[in-house]
Amino acid sequence: MLVLNRADLESLGLTWAEIIDVLEDAFSQKARGLVQNPPKPKVVSREDAFIHAMPAYLGGSDRLGIKWVGGYEQNHAKGLPYIYGTVIMNDADTGRPIALLDGGWITEMRTPGVSGVTMRHVPGDPKHLALVGCGVQGRRHLEVALEVHPGLTHVTAYDYVDGLAQQLLDNAGDRVTNVAESPTEAVAGADLVVTTITVPLDPKLDCANTDPNALLLPVDYDDAMAQAAFDDAVVYCVDDLGQYGSVAGSLYFFGLPKPVTHLAAVVAGEYDVPVTGRRMFLNMGIAMDDIALGSLVLDRATAAGVGRYIEFP
Numbered sequence: 001m002l003v004l005n006r007a008d009l010e011s012l013g014l015t016w017a018e019i020i021d022v023l024e025d026a027f028s029q030k031a032r033g034l035v036q037n038p039p040k041p042k043v044v045s046r047e048d049a050f051i052h053a054m055p056a057y058l059g060g061s062d063r064l065g066i067k068w069v070g071g072y073e074q075n076h077a078k079g080l081p082y083i084y085g086t087v088i089m090n091d092a093d094t095g096r097p098i099a100l101l102d103g104g105w106i107t108e109m110r111t112p113g114v115s116g117v118t119m120r121h122v123p124g125d126p127k128h129l130a131l132v133g134c135g136v137q138g139r140r141h142l143e144v145a146l147e148v149h150p151g152l153t154h155v156t157a158y159d160y161v162d163g164l165a166q167q168l169l170d171n172a173g174d175r176v177t178n179v180a181e182s183p184t185e186a187v188a189g190a191d192l193v194v195t196t197i198t199v200p201l202d203p204k205l206d207c208a209n210t211d212p213n214a215l216l217l218p219v220d221y222d223d224a225m226a227q228a229a230f231d232d233a234v235v236y237c238v239d240d241l242g243q244y245g246s247v248a249g250s251l252y253f254f255g256l257p258k259p260v261t262h263l264a265a266v267v268a269g270e271y272d273v274p275v276t277g278r279r280m281f282l283n284m285g286i287a288m289d290d291i292a293l294g295s296l297v298l299d300r301a302t303a304a305g306v307g308r309y310i311e312f313p
Helices: 006-011 016-030 073-078 103-121 136-148 164-169 182-185 227-232 241-247 262-268 287-304
Strands: 003-006 049-058 063-072 081-092 097-102 126-132 154-158 176-179 192-193 215-218 235-237 279-282
Touching: 003 287, 006 097, 006 103, 016 097, 016 103, 016 136, 016 262, 016 287, 049 287, 063 073, 063 103, 063 154, 081 103, 081 287, 097 103, 097 182, 103 136, 103 262, 126 136, 126 182, 136 164, 136 192, 154 164, 154 182, 164 176, 164 192, 227 287, 235 241, 235 262
Parallel strands: 003 097, 126 154, 126 192, 154 176, 192 215, 215 279, 235 279
Antiparallel strands: 049 063, 063 081, 081 097
16 A cells, blocks of 8 residues: 655645646546545534544545545644545455555645635626635635636735734735735625635624625635625535535524525536626535545656555555
8 A cells, every 4th residue: 555645745846737637637526426425424523623534435536535634623722733534546357555645735635625616607808806814724725816816916814813814924925915914804805705714703704895796705604704704605516415415504604595506517618607796606615626635646746756655554
């Protein structure tokens, strides 16, 4: 079994275009009914923490695997990553485990990669990006936004941790940047809004002060955006209706409207996203994303001779 740690995965030098492409293909497979992606079960070992088991099979590319991933808010105070995880890739013909990957890196990259897929398929040419939350996901989403929309001219950021927003903005190139004093100030006038917080806002953002045709990307479920933002959107799309339905009204998304479509339908051209009005796309993160990216890195690492093999089983 091939073992690939973070250093191995980073050494492959994958571009955002490559990552977005492979995730886009996975959603195309999903639209054709070729993906098995059951809702992820959750267990909790500590307060303000979660661990998910996330299996998936991509029939179009014949790839199989599972991610076991946890998010622990308490880790910040310990100087540890918020996310830890592992991805096991299996041979689809025999079920034999063939690779063990750093699931933290996979999560870190596939999450903004899916946002990149969304940005590709939502009409518009945004100029003002707002980021609420400037940790790992905030920084990665800045990279993806600049990849998909290089014409962005303004970037505004907010984080409750002093100095973090400016650190993120230092990577915005020659664009006009601003460190906001509050989340509400951060999204004012923005036509591309990404929220990546881990502690719920109070009060939450109604997004009424954003550009009227903004794309809203709450990567943090509904921790940052208020129900009014969802209610007022001209379209509310999620990445997987089954996953959404398994938790809506019981664990998350209390009182939110029913999604009108899912991302695979948008990617496949089965749903035309409105050109005007605020568009809400909530991508929860599904196992299919992890296995699609895991397949890409496994192929690349095997070809490059990266990683090390262990005897298992």
